[in-house]
């Protein structure tokens with residue numbers, strides 16, 4: 001398979017990866033083939049553009065640039081400064097934010113920086129319960145967040161399976177948190193940041209919006225932005241934003257120097273300049289009209305997938321979707337999330353098992369799967385393909401033990417994938 005590794009680093013054959021380390025080279029080729037030949041419905045994944053990948057693998061990977069543009073602790077940072085200044089300017093323009101920090105290595109570290117600015121150890125915080133769709137960094141006991149702060153979880157309404165802002169307000173009045181975190185990893189509905197802000201104001205709390213999943217949809221103007229309401233917003237660049245793996249912090253100007261100091265030297269050393277270059281490229285791409293069209297298709301594909309799966313007898317949590325995520329309750333079919341994700345993986349369709357709200361099954365088993373459309377939409381799949389995929393999912397799930405059916409689906413998946421190559425992969 002021809003890869004698009006093109007310019008910048010010209011590698012003589014004898015120094016190439018396959019000559020130096022055939023084991024890793026072989027595994028990476030196999031991963032390329034796995035991605036190319038399977039349908040990826042993992043909601044947190046995407047495929048970066050060739051331009052993003054080219055920036056990410058550039059020679060600035062070698063540069064140490066501790067500090068911030070214009071105030072580095074190393075010399076030779078002239079181009080590091082140019083890159084980081086561009087990344088910051090583009091992030092601010094894209095999200096209409098007063099300030100941006102592009103150094104956080106991940107979404108989790110972006111959250112860590114935000115907490116360290118807004119909270120003291122042991123403070124009370126409200127965040128969405130992990131079992132209802134929140135993230136590990138929103139107070140899980142196995143994560144620094146739950147170990148450092150007193151998190152009070154809020155969840156979705158048992159009837160609607162959506163956020164109930166009256167219930168959240170009652171909880172806030174009772175616990176008087178210093179911070180409320182709004183955002184989720186498996187919630188398919190619009191989050192009303194304006195309402196969250198008014199609840200926060202009522203109890204004297206700050207608001208942190210974690211838009212790790214929906215940053216690309218928000219950047220395209222298709223879900224409401226938290227920027228006017230949240231003092232700090234955090235994001236990842238690798239999910240719907242379709243950039244490199246990394247974090248992003250957007251904030252009001254009064255908090256900017258605190259955030260910068262929290263990221264470096266507070267919790268990180270030198271920035272990953274190659275990743276920051278790739279972030280700058282992804283922000284630029286996200287400002288193009290084509291990106292808005294892409295996000296419209298992401299949402300349309302998610303709605304189509306939801307209604308097709310519903311038509312095939314599955315239950316869609318909350319009844320539908322406003323974003324790229326569809327949370328599917330498999331209990332009407334009598335199978336678990338674990339059985340479903342394993343059978344689907346064997347058939348070439350990658351999804352993840354996921355707890356549904358009030359799930360009676362343990363987290364390793366679960367009653368549901370989470371499916372998402374960012375990656376398949378990047379490949380060019382449209383509503384017609386979504387209908388076909390829903391049919392294939394049902395075929396696999398309704399004959400879990402039939403390897404013949406599984407092999408048939410596997411072949412059909414390969415055919416569809418050949419028709420829609422990953423951008424840049426020949």
Ligand SMILES: *Cc1c(COP(=O)(O)O)cnc(C)c1O
Nearest residue numbers: 106107108135184185212213236
């Ligand atoms: C993915 C995610 C994160 C963390 O991102 P990483 O880059 O994996 O650390 C944080 N918050 C939410 C809501 C997420 O979905």
